Amino acid sequence: MALSSGKSTRTASGVKKSRTKKASGKKKVASALLEIEKGQRDRAGDDITAAVLDRLHETVLSRRGTDPSLSHSARLLSRGRKKIAQKFGEEAVECLIEAVAGSANELVSESADVLYHLIVLWVDAGIAPQEIWRELQRREAMSGIAEKASRGEKPA
Numbered sequence: 657m658a659l660s661s662g663k664s665t666r667t668a669s670g671v672k673k674s675r676t677k678k679a680s681g682k683k684k685v686a687s688a689l690l691e692i693e694k695g696q697r698d699r700a701g702d703d704i705t706a707a708v709l710d711r712l713h714e715t716v717l718s719r720r721g722t723d724p725s726l727s728h729s730a731r732l733l734s735r736g737r738k739k740i741a742q743k744f745g746e747e748a749v750e751c752l753i754e755a756v757a758g759s760a761n762e763l764v765s766e767s768a769d770v771l772y773h774l775i776v777l778w779v780d781a782g783i784a785p786q787e788i789w790r791e792l793q794r795r796e797a798m799s800g801i802a803e804k805a806s807r808g809e810k811p812a
């Protein structure tokens with residue numbers, strides 16, 4: 657059967673073929689978009705390093721003595737060491753709850769909270785992140801088991 661649609665005349669099988677072609681074209685576009693998005697995610701992931709912790713420390717440091725109504729860090733710092741330590745403890749407990757509950761997304765979020773509050777604690781104590789990085793670097797050369805044994809403790 658011939659179908660007439662305005663200027664062009666096409667057979668039914670021709671229409672079916674063109675619809676199938678259109679659908680597979682859409683699928684190709686969708687899968688190409690998924691590939692592009694995956695590439696973007698991969699690249700964004702590659703760009704993210706622990707340097708974000710140094711930047712966060714700089715930001716929190718810059719909030720010391722500023723208006724607590726404008727900055728959460730300034731508010732926390734104005735409340736003193738005990739309060740900061742308490743907040744850090746609360747965030748750590750929330751983190752461990754998510755670790756046990758098994759929600760990876762929540763664990764990521766709670767881990768970020770823990771790191772933020774730990775950095776506020778460092779700022780209050782006048783500790784530079786480099787001091788922690790140095791200590792971690794020192795430990796790189798030693799296995800945890802060997803270190804424990806060197807203290808005369810048996811591994812659990």
Ligand SMILES: N=c1c2ncn([C@@H]3O[C@H](COP(=O)(O)OP(=O)(O)OP(=O)(O)O)[C@@H](O)[C@H]3O)c2ncn1[C@@H]1O[C@H](COP(=O)(O)O)[C@@H](O)[C@H]1O
Nearest residue numbers: 712715716719726727728729730731732743768769772773
């Ligand atoms: N990473 C964080 C971050 N993580 C968590 N939080 C805040 O921590 C708070 C935790 O809420 P809670 O209710 O547990 O704490 P709270 O309001 O002190 O509650 P109470 O103790 O009063 O009960 C929330 O307000 C979060 O927004 C953070 N606030 C700031 N940062 C970083 O610090 C930078 C500077 O922030 P400001 O200091 O606010 O400018 C920001 O750009 C961020 O990069």
